Amino acid sequence: MSMFTRRPFYYRLSEGMRISVRPHYVPGHSFPPLQRFVFAYDVRIENISRRTAQLMSRRWTIYDSIGEELEVVGDGVVGLQPILGPGDVHEYQSFSVLKSSRGWMEGEYYFRTTDNTYFTAFIPRFDLIADPEWISDEE
Template sequence: MVTQSTAGISISVECVYQPEYSNADNMHFMFAYRITIENTSDYTAQLVSRHWDIFDSIGEHKQVDGDGIVGEQPILQPGESHQYVSGCNLKSELGYMKGYYTMIREIDGQLFQVEIPKFNLIASFRLN
């Protein structure tokens, strides 16, 4: 698990290879990741959008932008957390993801970015 905090918002990521949804012969490697977003600040914040940089070891780089996360734009009171699971497929067994969430502070409407720490996407058979 990797964790990073920005502006009172802590992001933790756990990633797991999904062999049952992967097919190496077709260059399809599936990964699932669980993200926990925790508001450790003293203000309420809402997640409004996401940006992902996805790197595949075959040299591909994708950027993904969108509203919210898995169809939601959670509002987090101080001390609250939100957790979700999503996935990513690569054409190789190695890669990584990183990015940021854009959030808005309820008290003043200020937008701010929260870094999502870089996490590795590694097929379990590549680990020693």
């Protein structure tokens, strides 16, 4: 069994969008003596509704166990504003840098449907832990 498959998996269903996240610690880009802990996370957005919607923007809350909390707001995800029809999936990878070995993230995606109504799909809270079990084989 690969270490990659042991990484935790989080998901949440809201407004017909199933949001799945798999975080992992990236030791090769981290430097703990200088309080730099890098975490990557794979996101899968699956439209299980009967409506087409475009991901317009996002909001993340990033919490570091040293007590710092950061809010990140922006258009789309990794430079894209994907349109998801019924059954469509959009996947991407991103990262976050913490000053400590533990924290969490959660957030929201804001979508617009073809009839110009807006809705929010919630991103599940997921843990960021610098644990050797959470390292990807792909690094």
